[in-house]
Amino acid sequence: MSKHDLVAAEGAVYYLFGATGDLARRKLFPALFSLYKEGKLADNFAVVGLARRPRTNEQFRADVYESISEFSRYKSDDAELWERFAEHFVYMSLDINNVDGFRELARLSEGLDKKFNIPGNRLFYLALAPNLFGPVSFNLRDGGLLESEGWNRLVIEKPFGYDLESARQLNAQLSQVFKEEEIFRIDHYLGKEMVQNIEVLRFSNAFFEPLWNNKHIANVQITLSETVGVEERGGYYDKSGALRDMVQNHMMQMLAMIAMEPPSRLHPEDIRDEKVKALRSLRPFATAAEVNQHVIRGQYEEGSLNGKPLAGYRQEESVNPESTTETYFAARVFLDNFRWAGVPFYIRTGKRLPVKTTEVVIEFKNVPDNILFARRHDLSPNLLVIRVNPMEGIYIKINAKKPGVDNVVQPVSMEFCQSCQVGINTPEAYERLIYDAARGESTYFTRWDEVAQAWSFVDRIANAWRADNSDLQFYPAGSWGPKRTDELLAQDGFHWWPVNGQAEDNVIWISGGPK
Numbered sequence: 001m002s003k004h005d006l007v008a009a010e011g012a013v014y015y016l017f018g019a020t021g022d023l024a025r026r027k028l029f030p031a032l033f034s035l036y037k038e039g040k041l042a043d044n045f046a047v048v049g050l051a052r053r054p055r056t057n058e059q060f061r062a063d064v065y066e067s068i069s070e071f072s073r074y075k076s077d078d079a080e081l082w083e084r085f086a087e088h089f090v091y092m093s094l095d096i097n098n099v100d101g102f103r104e105l106a107r108l109s110e111g112l113d114k115k116f117n118i119p120g121n122r123l124f125y126l127a128l129a130p131n132l133f134g135p136v137s138f139n140l141r142d143g144g145l146l147e148s149e150g151w152n153r154l155v156i157e158k159p160f161g162y163d164l165e166s167a168r169q170l171n172a173q174l175s176q177v178f179k180e181e182e183i184f185r186i187d188h189y190l191g192k193e194m195v196q197n198i199e200v201l202r203f204s205n206a207f208f209e210p211l212w213n214n215k216h217i218a219n220v221q222i223t224l225s226e227t228v229g230v231e232e233r234g235g236y237y238d239k240s241g242a243l244r245d246m247v248q249n250h251m252m253q254m255l256a257m258i259a260m261e262p263p264s265r266l267h268p269e270d271i272r273d274e275k276v277k278a279l280r281s282l283r284p285f286a287t288a289a290e291v292n293q294h295v296i297r298g299q300y301e302e303g304s305l306n307g308k309p310l311a312g313y314r315q316e317e318s319v320n321p322e323s324t325t326e327t328y329f330a331a332r333v334f335l336d337n338f339r340w341a342g343v344p345f346y347i348r349t350g351k352r353l354p355v356k357t358t359e360v361v362i363e364f365k366n367v368p369d370n371i372l373f374a375r376r377h378d379l380s381p382n383l384l385v386i387r388v389n390p391m392e393g394i395y396i397k398i399n400a401k402k403p404g405v406d407n408v409v410q411p412v413s414m415e416f417c418q419s420c421q422v423g424i425n426t427p428e429a430y431e432r433l434i435y436d437a438a439r440g441e442s443t444y445f446t447r448w449d450e451v452a453q454a455w456s457f458v459d460r461i462a463n464a465w466r467a468d469n470s471d472l473q474f475y476p477a478g479s480w481g482p483k484r485t486d487e488l489l490a491q492d493g494f495h496w497w498p499v500n501g502q503a504e505d506n507v508i509w510i511s512g513g514p515k
């Protein structure tokens, strides 16, 4: 553990809007508990749960306990620890549209400051539908919540808008109340251990960075695949689809981390400057025909996974039975800059695919084929694979001589399995992000210009799709998506590399093999 990890966040009141919702239950309460257990929350903190449903403090604490028992990576069976933690939690029923509730909240806050010796610091976490972000901000201001001595920070969930225009409007509303440096836009992928590790791998290793360009890299493949379907989120997802749900945010952020230039300083603004520059280099699709040539959208229909029959998307509850919403997205994109000119980035994401995984594959160009050795053997390209989820780690695939007199070359994979070393109990993304927000550390939150840039890229695709949906392809649930996705790479002489440790048969593994 580094010195940095040991610093507890300053004392603050955490206002959890949406405290009776799914995100709070599955992610936020467990994250706060882990931070507390690890000493990353100062003792002088309070959490105020806020939502319309009536709850007593005791009922709220019971909800929190249940959530931790079910979802926390730490057990809640240390009664004394739990009691100490729980006494920091209070609940207030409040309707976001009623400013009087906020005035009452301001009074409650003063009491909490006194009780827990909190220096007026306020962290407002909006686990709410996005149409409530603006009204909450105005009522926080009008209700007198922003007048204490300490700092104010606003943490907001995705989606940040529906398109560039709505995102601009939302941003304009928030900016009337909060400064950009007070706004922490969550993209939970940026809280993932291995996404943060991309920077370290790239910029701390002598043998990666010199090769990290179009002279040596043939293509980059980013896969965010999910086995789950739309579940009970049809109401939201059917309007959003994979493009807005995963590509505009998580996918664009991962791509930016892979493609960005080294920042001159490790300051949050320098890092985010480089990310936004990478996003600006993305070649926009100029016409609907270009979108059709480089982008594939799909929707799952009936199928099966591990022998279990699965319904099609249109049969899911709260989904329009004639929906044309995409549950699958794949694209070939290019970055028009010196480093990446000519290197295709293949990105794909989808629901009801065969495995849950997030992986980045960097495929290197082969050695020149005028070398006698390379010509005599069918060499497999070198790969660097960054495994983000569910296993964390990296492996590289190289060519080596097979022992023996035959002079045969075979691919060999060398693995650093982070999850095998530290167990799968690494901090959840939300722990890291709440902790960072509480310390005012904004590196792993998205700045407005990044969000806007990602929307402007994505909007062109959405507009082309809106005009004509005849390109929507259907794929059986449990498959790897529309067949055309393979053709996208085959046109360039490439193919998708196996993900999730499903290595090719002929690869020898050093250090155990894929998990």
Ligand SMILES: NC(=O)C1=CN([C@@H]2O[C@H](COP(=O)(O)OP(=O)(O)OC[C@H]3O[C@@H](n4cnc5c(N)ncnc54)[C@H](OP(=O)(O)O)[C@@H]3O)[C@@H](O)[C@H]2O)C=CC1
Pocket: 017, 018, 019, 020, 021, 022, 023, 024, 026, 050, 051, 052, 053, 094, 095, 096, 097, 126, 127, 128, 129, 130, 157, 158, 159
């Ligand atoms: N769930 C997840 O895994 C993820 C969620 N997100 C984002 O997080 C946000 C919250 O999602 P989620 O928790 O799933 O949503 P839910 O629908 O489960 O929860 C919404 C919350 O908002 C409260 N609420 C709604 N209207 C009002 C109102 N007028 N006044 C006060 N409170 C209100 C509800 O409480 P009540 O009804 O009691 O008022 C409830 O606590 C969304 O922006 C979502 O996109 C992002 C990534 C993942």
Ligand SMILES: O=C1O[C@H](COP(=O)(O)O)[C@@H](O)[C@H](O)[C@H]1O
Pocket: 188, 226, 245, 246, 358, 389
């Ligand atoms: O933001 C979202 O992410 C999840 C996938 O997150 P992961 O951490 O489990 O990979 C996705 O299921 C959801 O649709 C989307 O809103």
